[in-house]
Amino acid sequence: MRFQVAIRNLAKAALVLFLVTFSISILVRFLPGDPIEILMPFATEEGRAALRAELGLDVNVVQYYFRWLSDLLRGDFGVWYASTGDGGGVPVRSMLAIALPRSLLIMLYTMVVSLVLAVPLGIFLAYRAETRTDRTISNVLFTISSIPNFAIGLGLAFVVGVQLDLLPVIGYVPFAESPSEHFKSLVMPLVSLSVGLVATFSRLLRVDTIATLREDFVTMASSKGLSNSWILWRHVLRPSSSTLMTSAALQMGALIGGAVVIESIFALNGFGMLLASAIATRQYLAIQSLVALIAIAYIVFNLIVDVLYAIVDPRVRGGRG
Amino acid sequence: MKHLFRGGRRKVAAVMAVALVASLSHVAPAAAARGDDILILIGEKDSGWCAQDSPGLDQIIAKNAVAETLTIMNEKGKIVPYLAKTVENSADYKTWKITLREGIYFHDGEELTAATVLANLAANLGLNPLIPGSLPAIAWQDNFGGVTSLAQFAAKAQAVSKYVVQFNLPAPRPLFNEGWFANGRPVIWSTKTLQTKACGTTVGAGTGPFKIKSKGVDQFTTLLEANTNYWRKDADGKRLPKAATVTFKVVQDPAQRRNALTKGQADISTFGAAAGPQLNEMRKNKDLVIFAGERSTTWSFHMNTTAPPFNSKNARLAFSYAIDREALAKVVAKGNADPAYCFGASYHPYNLSQGGTKKCVTSNLAKAKEYVAAYKAETGKTLEVLLPINETAESAKANQAVCNMLKKAGAGCALMPPVTSTALILRGFALRQQVSWFNVVAGYSPAFADLFSRKTNLELSGFRFTNPGLAACFQTALETGAVAKYRECAAVLHGEAYWIPTYTEGGFVVARKAVTGLGETPLPAGGKRPVVSLSGFDFASVKVSD
Numbered sequence: 001m002r003f004q005v006a007i008r009n010l011a012k013a014a015l016v017l018f019l020v021t022f023s024i025s026i027l028v029r030f031l032p033g034d035p036i037e038i039l040m041p042f043a044t045e046e047g048r049a050a051l052r053a054e055l056g057l058d059v060n061v062v063q064y065y066f067r068w069l070s071d072l073l074r075g076d077f078g079v080w081y082a083s084t085g086d087g088g089g090v091p092v093r094s095m096l097a098i099a100l101p102r103s104l105l106i107m108l109y110t111m112v113v114s115l116v117l118a119v120p121l122g123i124f125l126a127y128r129a130e131t132r133t134d135r136t137i138s139n140v141l142f143t144i145s146s147i148p149n150f151a152i153g154l155g156l157a158f159v160v161g162v163q164l165d166l167l168p169v170i171g172y173v174p175f176a177e178s179p180s181e182h183f184k185s186l187v188m189p190l191v192s193l194s195v196g197l198v199a200t201f202s203r204l205l206r207v208d209t210i211a212t213l214r215e216d217f218v219t220m221a222s223s224k225g226l227s228n229s230w231i232l233w234r235h236v237l238r239p240s241s242s243t244l245m246t247s248a249a250l251q252m253g254a255l256i257g258g259a260v261v262i263e264s265i266f267a268l269n270g271f272g273m274l275l276a277s278a279i280a281t282r283q284y285l286a287i288q289s290l291v292a293l294i295a296i297a298y299i300v301f302n303l304i305v306d307v308l309y310a311i312v313d314p315r316v317r318g319g320r321g
Numbered sequence: 322m323k324h325l326f327r328g329g330r331r332k333v334a335a336v337m338a339v340a341l342v343a344s345l346s347h348v349a350p351a352a353a354a355r356g357d358d359i360l361i362l363i364g365e366k367d368s369g370w371c372a373q374d375s376p377g378l379d380q381i382i383a384k385n386a387v388a389e390t391l392t393i394m395n396e397k398g399k400i401v402p403y404l405a406k407t408v409e410n411s412a413d414y415k416t417w418k419i420t421l422r423e424g425i426y427f428h429d430g431e432e433l434t435a436a437t438v439l440a441n442l443a444a445n446l447g448l449n450p451l452i453p454g455s456l457p458a459i460a461w462q463d464n465f466g467g468v469t470s471l472a473q474f475a476a477k478a479q480a481v482s483k484y485v486v487q488f489n490l491p492a493p494r495p496l497f498n499e500g501w502f503a504n505g506r507p508v509i510w511s512t513k514t515l516q517t518k519a520c521g522t523t524v525g526a527g528t529g530p531f532k533i534k535s536k537g538v539d540q541f542t543t544l545l546e547a548n549t550n551y552w553r554k555d556a557d558g559k560r561l562p563k564a565a566t567v568t569f570k571v572v573q574d575p576a577q578r579r580n581a582l583t584k585g586q587a588d589i590s591t592f593g594a595a596a597g598p599q600l601n602e603m604r605k606n607k608d609l610v611i612f613a614g615e616r617s618t619t620w621s622f623h624m625n626t627t628a629p630p631f632n633s634k635n636a637r638l639a640f641s642y643a644i645d646r647e648a649l650a651k652v653v654a655k656g657n658a659d660p661a662y663c664f665g666a667s668y669h670p671y672n673l674s675q676g677g678t679k680k681c682v683t684s685n686l687a688k689a690k691e692y693v694a695a696y697k698a699e700t701g702k703t704l705e706v707l708l709p710i711n712e713t714a715e716s717a718k719a720n721q722a723v724c725n726m727l728k729k730a731g732a733g734c735a736l737m738p739p740v741t742s743t744a745l746i747l748r749g750f751a752l753r754q755q756v757s758w759f760n761v762v763a764g765y766s767p768a769f770a771d772l773f774s775r776k777t778n779l780e781l782s783g784f785r786f787t788n789p790g791l792a793a794c795f796q797t798a799l800e801t802g803a804v805a806k807y808r809e810c811a812a813v814l815h816g817e818a819y820w821i822p823t824y825t826e827g828g829f830v831v832a833r834k835a836v837t838g839l840g841e842t843p844l845p846a847g848g849k850r851p852v853v854s855l856s857g858f859d860f861a862s863v864k865v866s867d
Contacts, residue, residue: 083369088517161584
């Protein structure tokens with residue numbers, strides 16, 4: 001039975017991946033401007049034809065897609081073309097080796113920080129629902145979540161980085177080079193990305209927790225004389241966290257390619273900047289491969305969340321959810 | 322106890338996962354190392370340095386640290402020999418002889434010889450099969466009257482001896498020596514570099530004070546290391562460069578470049594006048610030194626006259642009148658640029674201001690509205706403008722200001738998606754944009770501007786196709802070098818609004834006070850390079866004292 005579920009989930013994931021990547025194959029062709037004009041505007045006709053063939057623009061979109069897919073499955077993410085065309089470019093895989101780990105770390109740290117702060121806050125707000133404290137904090141969170149993260153980033157850089165001189169304002173230090181400098185270099189980007197997420201996550205958890213607190217099993221636990229904190233953490237949090245986990249999974253996927261503004265402000269040179277640059281220079285193969293990675297990330301994170309549902313919520317595990 | 326153990330195992334697993342991903346992080350230079358390691362912040366990311374590439378100013382700075390030109394501009398704005406020892410010409414400016422300095426070696430060990438220069442010229446002419454047709458090729462082809470084969474090339478460019486090259490041009494070119502500078506673009510690479518398609522992307526051996534350590538894979542960071550065999554010496558005859566490494570890091574936001582300098586996290590950074598607010602703030606900082614270039618570079622819009630809407634004179638004049646030049650200088654540049662009503666400084670041959678007393682164009686919102694209406698009457702369409710931008714924050718900011726001015730005049734305006742400087746420049750040359758906002762009228766000499774105003778395919782306005790008389794006018798000016806002729810042609814540029822001046826600036830380099838030696842290296846022909854110019858700045862003598 002479990003095997004069948006696993007197979008079904010994998011099939012679903014493969015279908016989603018196919019639909020996303022094939023759609024991208026079509027969509028990149030709608031990007032304004034001929035990539036050949038951008039990459040080699042003064043090339044000879046032969047040169048242009050060669051590059052057109054290398055980019056797969058000489059065949060229909062289906063052929064192009066399966067050629068790319070075949071390369072991808074062999075670990076070839078394509079080439080970032082230079083103005084000399086094929087042979088002068090840089091393998092996208094080499095560029096990913098720099099950008100992807102940074103973005104994965106930023107995503108991981110951001111989620112850890114956001115959840116560590118949002119979960120107790122959400123539970124607390126639910127526990128104090130409809131009190132003045134709840135209303136005040138909820139309004140503050142609502143306000144914070146409406147501030148764009150780049151504004152927070154620039155503000156932090158000026159106040160914390162320049163005025164208080166506490167943290168570096170640009171650059172990324174690898175963990176292997178200096179763990180302390182590594183974390184220092186990421187504090188401001190993480191805060192910029194986490195503030196909005198903390199607000200969102202805690203509000204989501206608050207709503208679900210309030211609903212759970214009205215369940216009979218909570219009344220039962222309370223009548224058994226269990227402490228409030230025990231009830232909240234042991235009995236209420238788990239069944240209240242499904243929306244939070246779904247949201248977190250989606251945010252994790254979004255953070256990999258979507259932190260481009262924060263990466264740019266703090267000169268982190270991550271995956272988001274690479275993708276933005278690929279789009280700006282019409283690097284078709286790179287765009288295709290980078291988007292595929294984001295799609296894979298979404299799928300993987302959502303699969304993880306599916307598994308976590310069962311672990312966290314006994315009703316799901318028992319097929320009663 | 323069991324629960325504790327299980328919980329602890331999860332924690333350990335989580336920490337290990339973080340450490341695993343963290344350990345996979347590529348080791349790259351980060352914060353500025355002090356002393357012999359210099360960190361320079363720039364706004365433009367790497368998009369290739371080889372003959373066919375057309376980087377903007379920030380990348381030319383980095384490129385010129387690695388590869389050098391045969392001639393160079395000194396601090397007085399004069400073009401003097403550099404890798405060349407002498408540059409001689411015949412009385413009719415058709416025969417040019419360049420004698421190279423001896424004993425200059427590329428980073429890969431090759432000696433600079435006449436053969437190397439010819440290999441570079443062949444690449445510049447588009448005769449190198451590995452390097453596709455390019456922007457420089459068009460310019461050089463014009464000089465040589467069209468060279469399509471190596472046999473033709475051999476008749477027009479020969480190695481007279483190991484260190485002497487002779488060029489036989491079909492028409493007079495009084496400024497041919499300046500073409501070998503062209504604001505730092507036609508650098509000389511080793512022969513081996515020109516034999517790989519990776520030329521200028523990830524590899525490149527020049528003769529410069531620094532050699533490439535890593536480049537291209539991380540588009541936002543270029544790491545250079547000292548060339549211990551560098552040919553120039555400092556004023557005391559000591560070996561150069563003084564720094565061990567130079568890292569160029571791309572930080573697109575000028576506010577963050579300012580922050581990093583202020584904090585001492587970076588040593589040097591470049592700024593354009595559009596970063597006016599940041600420049601003014603940094604002037605108050607005693608720990609920073611601002612070097613301002615002479616305000617002689619005019620940023621002008623070059624209108625594509627081959628296609629709508631700017632094939633209409635009404636549209637061009639509407640655009641010209643709509644530009645509030647005072648506002649651009651005051652609001653965008655915050656006083657770090659001058660409004661430009663003519664091209665270049667008063668001493669430039671294209672400048673018609675008669676010593677700064679006359680305006681060649683004016684800003685007038687009422688007239689702009691009239692011409693917007695005239696365009697609608699002429700074409701039945703509203704004037705809709707699309708402005709191209711590069712990836713820097715300054716570009717977006719300045720173009721948005723122009724867009725707002727056009728909207729005030731009743732035109733529609735939007736920014737195109739950002740692209741690299743190279744893509745923007747090349748797309749402009751291919752006449753695939755409505756306009757290009759470029760800085761080709763600069764300094765003292767008309768040589769660089771000439772590339773864009775005569776029959777070369779490089780003229781961005783496309784007026785070669787729509788006004789061949791003007792292209793011929795500039796051709797005559799070029800062949801005679803007569804200032805009066807240049808001014809006659811420039812008057813047509815203004816009258817037809819083919820090029821529309823906006824503001825004039827000099828560029829800025831900001832350094833921490835601890836940085837010494839900026840622009841201090843003597844040139845072999847005497848004098849020094851300007852600290853700030855269109856080819857960047859000389860940092861062979863730069864050192865950080867803390």
